[in-house]
Amino acid sequence: MLYLSHPACLEHDPREGLPGHPERPERLRAIEAALAAHEWLGWERRESPAASTEELELVHPGAHVERIRDLCSAGGGAIDADTFAGEASWEAALRSAGAACEMTRALLRGETEVGFAAGRPPGHHAEPERAMGFCLFDNVAVAAALAIAELGIERVFILDWDVHHGNGTAEIFRERADVLFASIHQGGIFPGTGAREETGSGRGEGLTINRPVPAGSDEGVWLPLLEDELLPAAAAFEPQLVLISAGFDAHRDDPLAECRLETASFARMAGLVRAAAANWGAPVGAVLEGGYDLDALADSVVATMAALGGEAS
Numbered sequence: 001m002l003y004l005s006h007p008a009c010l011e012h013d014p015r016e017g018l019p020g021h022p023e024r025p026e027r028l029r030a031i032e033a034a035l036a037a038h039e040w041l042g043w044e045r046r047e048s049p050a051a052s053t054e055e056l057e058l059v060h061p062g063a064h065v066e067r068i069r070d071l072c073s074a075g076g077g078a079i080d081a082d083t084f085a086g087e088a089s090w091e092a093a094l095r096s097a098g099a100a101c102e103m104t105r106a107l108l109r110g111e112t113e114v115g116f117a118a119g120r121p122p123g124h125h126a127e128p129e130r131a132m133g134f135c136l137f138d139n140v141a142v143a144a145a146l147a148i149a150e151l152g153i154e155r156v157f158i159l160d161w162d163v164h165h166g167n168g169t170a171e172i173f174r175e176r177a178d179v180l181f182a183s184i185h186q187g188g189i190f191p192g193t194g195a196r197e198e199t200g201s202g203r204g205e206g207l208t209i210n211r212p213v214p215a216g217s218d219e220g221v222w223l224p225l226l227e228d229e230l231l232p233a234a235a236a237f238e239p240q241l242v243l244i245s246a247g248f249d250a251h252r253d254d255p256l257a258e259c260r261l262e263t264a265s266f267a268r269m270a271g272l273v274r275a276a277a278a279n280w281g282a283p284v285g286a287v288l289e290g291g292y293d294l295d296a297l298a299d300s301v302v303a304t305m306a307a308l309g310g311e312a313s
């Protein structure tokens with residue numbers, strides 16, 4: 001069990017340009033304080049390397065990478081009403097993507113069967129050529145693309161349980177036959193994509209699965225979707241690697257959305273994924289996305305890691 005992060009991920013602070021921004025360094029501090037209080041659940045901790053430009057360019061055109069680098073080196077600024085990059089955000093973004101990449105390398109080297117990449121900024125809203133929704137680069141997508149391009153993997157299953165649709169990841173892999181992207185998210189909120197009818201296109205037709213759920217949905221809605229629809233579809237895809245876009249903003253205490261998962265719901269989802277992946281012989285890596293109530297976030301990450309590591313929930 002391997003946990004990856006880097007101190008530079010604490011230096012990215014959107015509040016420098018967007019006061020009151022919820023995606024704040026305290027999120028990662030709360031996670032790590034809670035993990036420390038649980039003696040890190042026995043997980044190995046490792047500092048993430050910086051993702052290379054070549055890795056980022058597996059899913060983002062070079063012009064996008066350059067734009068972010070130039071913005072940061074010029075002192076930074078708001079990219080849109082939600083998304084900010086400051087001077088320190090460049091290194092944070094590289095370490096955040098690098099955490100997902102290094103976790104994936106460790107999983108595929110067989111060093112560990114489960115991992116958690118706790119970087120920030122998050123990633124799943126970043127489109128190929130556009131930072132948005134607090135995200136600069138799509139960390140989970142970079143890691144999936146790396147696994148396929150360089151680590152000998154042919155099929156990756158990305159499960160996105162953040163309460164928001166992972167539009168960036170969906171767009172990046174929409175036409176690809178080697179990534180199955182499945183998302184449960186609250187319908188009708190940011191970013192507005194993720195309709196059930198969006199199923200992928202071209203060679204990727206059928207390999208995008210969106211399950212929008214209404215406000216108020218609790219685990220009675222979420223767990224059957226995962227167990228009865230998404231995991232069977234993933235089983236048929238025969239993935240060799242499972243990556244979770246692990247946001248925790250579907251928690252009932254989260255201020256940004258209106259779903260009603262409990263802390264234990266995340267453990268149940270993680271346990272279902274872990275058990276399924278064990279049947280497929282695939283390792284599982286979680287990549288941190290959203291989650292904005294500090295206590296709910298920290299407790300849910302601990303519960304998720306405990307379940308991934310095989311502890312009963």
Ligand SMILES: [Zn+2]
Binds near residue numbers: 162163247289291
């Ligand atoms: Zn989210």
